[in-house]
Amino acid sequence: MSDTETHLHYRLRDEVVWVKISGRANCMVGTDFLALVNGFRELGRKQFSLDLRDCVVMDSSFLGTLAWLEQDLGTGALKHGTYAILLAHPNGRVTDLIRSLGLDEFFKLTSGPVDFPEDWIPIPPTAARSSSATCSQISLDAHEVIVRLNPANEPKFRDVMDFLREEVEREKQPKPVPPPKDKDAGSNPG
Secondary structure, three states: OOHHHOEEEEEEEOOEEEEEEEEEEOHHHHHHHHHHHHHHHHOOOOEEEEEOOOEEEEOHHHHHHHHHHHHHOOOOOHHHOOOOEEEEOOOHHHHHHHHHOOOHHHOEEEOOOOOOOOOOEEEOOOHHHHOHHHHHHHHHHHHHHHHHHOHHHHHHHHHHHHHHHHHHHHHHOOOOOOOOOOOOOOOOOO
């Protein structure tokens, strides 16, 4: 399944922004997800629920993006009784990832009865979804959050973060400009 086969939908219900992820939740899809979330944040929305019934897998980049969002909204960890992000009906693989990275205390996960919205509004993929530079930066930021929230993850992601730092720096370098084509090359001189 490619990233173009991953679909995002949203629905606003009361004060909660619902986002449905169908397919793979990764850094490429994360660009569109962040654009949607930031748009609603500018409108004052601070409560997000994700419908993960059709999310087949979530990578650490997307999970780190969610963790950053939870922290950035300033509501703190669940142990304080508040949360900004509800993850509804994640499959076993997604739940295992969250728990194995020690991030389950930062989200409310539920597999119980949920009144899911109907009439979802599709979010068309943007050009940013295919930008390797954007994905590299989002992925680096996400992994740094994962390590900050649970330092035990540092050995797991050290090499990944080193690679991503190099990739981000490489993307910042100016690209060589090819020399202009000589219009007279190959033509018969007079």
